Amino acid sequence: MTHRPFLDRRTVLKSGIACATVTMSMPAAAKTYGLSPTQVDAGVWLIEGAQDGFAPSNGGAICNIVLLETPEGAVVIDTGSTAKMGASIRAFADQALGGVAMTLITHNHPDHWFGNLAFQDGPILCLPACAAQCDRNAEGYSEALYHILGSWMSGTTPVIPNGTLEGGDINIGGRRLTLIPMSGHSDADLVIIDQATGILIAGDLLFLNRAATFPDADIPTWLAALDQLQGFDFAGVIPGHGAFHRSSAALVQTRNYLVATDARLRLAAELGLSPMEAMIAGPVPGTETLGANPEEYRRSVVQSWTGYEQEALPLAHPL
């Protein structure tokens, strides 16, 4: 990569993270994560994230973390936004689940892997394109998260996953997992099905009661991934953001949100709106109160606008 320094500098600026409004007053108390793992099915532990964007109020604990119990220790799925959060997850695995057998990262967005520091003594695996994106964006994500989260980030350094996997079945101490490579929310979205319980761990291909995020989204590909997910025979769903459930609620909601938001932005560009007007017009009616909205919708406008605009504006005629 001859342009490597450019790419690095550039990714800092296009890191795809909303800068939450920075408040100048910081609470004096030491910051700790009050993570509360819940067992949603046999040996399936969920640490549910806040239904919001990165903010000092949540310390970046916004996505779902899953731990699967095996006789060899836990399979940890995603590690959180900060070193401190990763360490809290690790402490739970060590104290309650007999340590960590393996860590899996669903995709490259930093709320899912910036806690890797606490797991680097073992395998941290993800899809190859995810590892490449983590490497490419690490510096930019880090700068953005320090900006937003402040001292929550103390000691955090991005640790790129130390191995890759391609998908297929794996067996850890008798617990069989099916790993399915997909994309659409990002370049590489790892979907995991726990064969013992039939639970689908969907990463950020699925959102429930929280606005979907678009920084690396490709909507047609994402919709195709949803079609594929719908074809699976699952007993329960853990979305990337939102509660565990035993229905197709997240599938339906995510699909509707993508289709309607896509249509809204296309319409806005076709009617001659500027991106600020599309932002001010607010989210699709009925989605204003989803977690992280209307902020997430506004971010999506900035992230996705150029494509819609180019479609809407024809080439000028030569003179």
Place this chain on the structure above:
Amino acid sequence: MAQLLTHLLPGRSTDIQPAVLGAHDDPYDSGMWPWHREEILGDPAYWQNDPRVLVLGPKNAEDQTHVPFLVDGTALDAAEKIVITIDYSPFPWTMTFYCGRALPLVGFGVKYEVGGPLRASVALADGTWAMGAHFVSAIGGGCSAPALAHDQPDWQDGFGELRAKLWSETGRLRIWLRHPQDTGLAPGLPAHHLTDLLVEDLSGKEICRLELGEPVEENPVLTLLLPKELASDDVIIRARDNNGYIFEGRVETSA
């Protein structure tokens, strides 16, 4: 009366409200603002913050190289030009829009080097100025980063591509031009950016024009507003950059 088109989308607008500033207050407490008034605006004898100058921008810069703004001064009488400045940019002067026969509304995107206010100063026919401002929280670095185009070996392909549309019913004119807009601050990349853009009617008479500076985003998109009688016919766009390249085309009007 603002001339926004947000009502064309179904649903209820969210609560983005322009900042309301006291006549001579600077709630952003910017050290640069008095200096910019002196150096860039020519030290006007009479100026005031005016709620009729809507400066709409995001709270936070999601992308430091594309921060969208819309300035609407259509509630003012006799606006002659709009000067856009960014308080803490290495290039504070961003653009000057000479309204001419167009309405005093301009939408654009800018690069943010440091978080801070962007100001729109509207010169009125009586020699006074009406100002508006909007503060953006930003990580920054947008002016010193290389254009995305330079990541690609073929960035010159499509350079100068001009896309535009004029909506006859609303008078909206949107203009997109493929240009790297290099500020000269990124290592090894000399300044290369648009300096002028002119909108003419088919008889060649000027409708309005803009002078453009370094902070304007890569592949800039401008939003303008023409009175309906001018929007019912095609218009001509002519632009040039600091290296002498000329970009021009005819924009078709359509419903």
